Amino acid sequence: MYNTLIAEFDSRLRIQEYAFAYRLYELKYGSEAGRGWKAAVFGGAGAIVLYALAKEQFDFGRFPAASVIILICLYMLTYYLFLVPKKARLYGEHIYKSSRLLSKPQHCKIYRDFLEMENEYESIKRYYTEVTDCIETERAFILMGGVEKPLLVISKKQMSPQQQTAVSEHFQKEMTKRCRKRS
Amino acid sequence: MLELSFLVTKEDYVFQALEKQHYLTPKENKIILYVIGLIAVGCGTAAWLHLNGSIYQKTGFAALILSGLYAVCYYDIIKPLLVKRRAVAYYEIHQKHIGSKRVRLYADKIEVIAENRSLHLPQKYIYRIVEGKHSLLVFLDRNESVFLPKRVFSEQQLTEFRSVYQENCVAN
Numbered sequence: 255m256y257n258t259l260i261a262e263f264d265s266r267l268r269i270q271e272y273a274f275a276y277r278l279y280e281l282k283y284g285s286e287a288g289r290g291w292k293a294a295v296f297g298g299a300g301a302i303v304l305y306a307l308a309k310e311q312f313d314f315g316r317f318p319a320a321s322v323i324i325l326i327c328l329y330m331l332t333y334y335l336f337l338v339p340k341k342a343r344l345y346g347e348h349i350y351k352s353s354r355l356l357s358k359p360q361h362c363k364i365y366r367d368f369l370e371m372e373n374e375y376e377s378i379k380r381y382y383t384e385v386t387d388c389i390e391t392e393r394a395f396i397l398m399g400g401v402e403k404p405l406l407v408i409s410k411k412q413m414s415p416q417q418q419t420a421v422s423e424h425f426q427k428e429m430t431k432r433c434r435k436r437s
Numbered sequence: 438m439l440e441l442s443f444l445v446t447k448e449d450y451v452f453q454a455l456e457k458q459h460y461l462t463p464k465e466n467k468i469i470l471y472v473i474g475l476i477a478v479g480c481g482t483a484a485w486l487h488l489n490g491s492i493y494q495k496t497g498f499a500a501l502i503l504s505g506l507y508a509v510c511y512y513d514i515i516k517p518l519l520v521k522r523r524a525v526a527y528y529e530i531h532q533k534h535i536g537s538k539r540v541r542l543y544a545d546k547i548e549v550i551a552e553n554r555s556l557h558l559p560q561k562y563i564y565r566i567v568e569g570k571h572s573l574l575v576f577l578d579r580n581e582s583v584f585l586p587k588r589v590f591s592e593q594q595l596t597e598f599r600s601v602y603q604e605n606c607v608a609n
Contacts (some may be wrong), residue, residue, distance in 0.1 A: 282588075299466040299500075306493050319484055319497035326504070345580075353578030354562045375562065384534065401534045402554040403581065 258363040260424045261417045265409045269350045274344025275396040275407040286338045294332035300327030362408055364421050388425050389434040439542040443589045445535045447528050453584035456569030467512045477505030479576035549583050566605040
């Protein structure tokens with residue numbers, strides 16, 4: 255049958271769920287995307303300079319520029335590996351706090367080909383073909399992709415275990431290679 | 438009530454992406470990176486001119502100067518280029534979904550109807566409206582915005598818009 259209703263439930267997004275989802279989104283699609291290779295470039299550059307300095311018996315006094323470069327590379331490596339994820343999560347929390355719509359109770363309908371999310375002021379329809387990534391965590395389903403509002407988070411809190419299983423199986427089936435579970 | 442209906446063009450999309458990026462980048466970040474860049478360029482150049490070092494040292498000074506230049510140019514040249522390239526690629530991939538928008542502006546709320554989304558936002562729920570050179574960005578929170586290209590407004594409509602939403606409006 256055309257566009258069968260798979261599940262229908264109410265949901266209310268919490269700050270931790272949104273912040274976590276935003277962190278994942280930002281690291282993959284946001285301005286901080288590609289931090290892995292950026293960290294590798296700085297790590298590699300730092301290692302090369304360190305190797306060159308080692309050949310000169312670590313004479314930091316004679317090579318001040320090399321010392322500065324090593325410090326910069328070390329800082330950038332730490333920044334991309336540890337500070338960026340933390341920053342993204344904090345920014346997600348700020349976004350949630352600044353929004354009056356994200357905390358509103360939502361009504362979700364999961365259909366065969368698309369999902370609909372509605373609250374008092376906003377309604378969104380997202381076809382699964384628009385979704386580039388679907389991540390299922392213990393607390394929520396995170397859907398990334400699409401033109402309008404590219405990050406959708408469906409909290410599991412108010413879903414029954416049967417609904418969670420049905421939605422999870424449906425997403426796995428409809429977005430086979432784009433859907434994954436994350437603990 | 439003011440009703441606007443428009444098709445989002447590639448130029449509209451790119452301009453709003455650039456203006457949004459400009460608005461979202463904190464001024465302190467720009468200043469800090471600019472100062473760090475200038476210091477790196479200064480130190481690198483001074484060392485290059487005054488110290489007669491080995492090839493390793495010269496390479497180090499050159500790298501310091503280049504990184505400094507990168508930092509100085511980052512927010513004014515490099516970042517806008519990256520944002521533009523990304524916006525163009527995104528528009529070309531999602532062109533058929535971006536499509537048209539219908540916007541109704543009331544004295545107390547904004548209605549935006551796009552292909553797969555409708556928004557009926559009371560004025561008090563608007564986080565901020567940012568006016569750029571080419572577009573008006575209606576922010577729903579610190580990050581998410583709906584944009585209205587200025588080209589679809591007449592001069593009179595724009596003045597009316599500014600007066601109705603003056604408490605939400607800031608210049609970019």
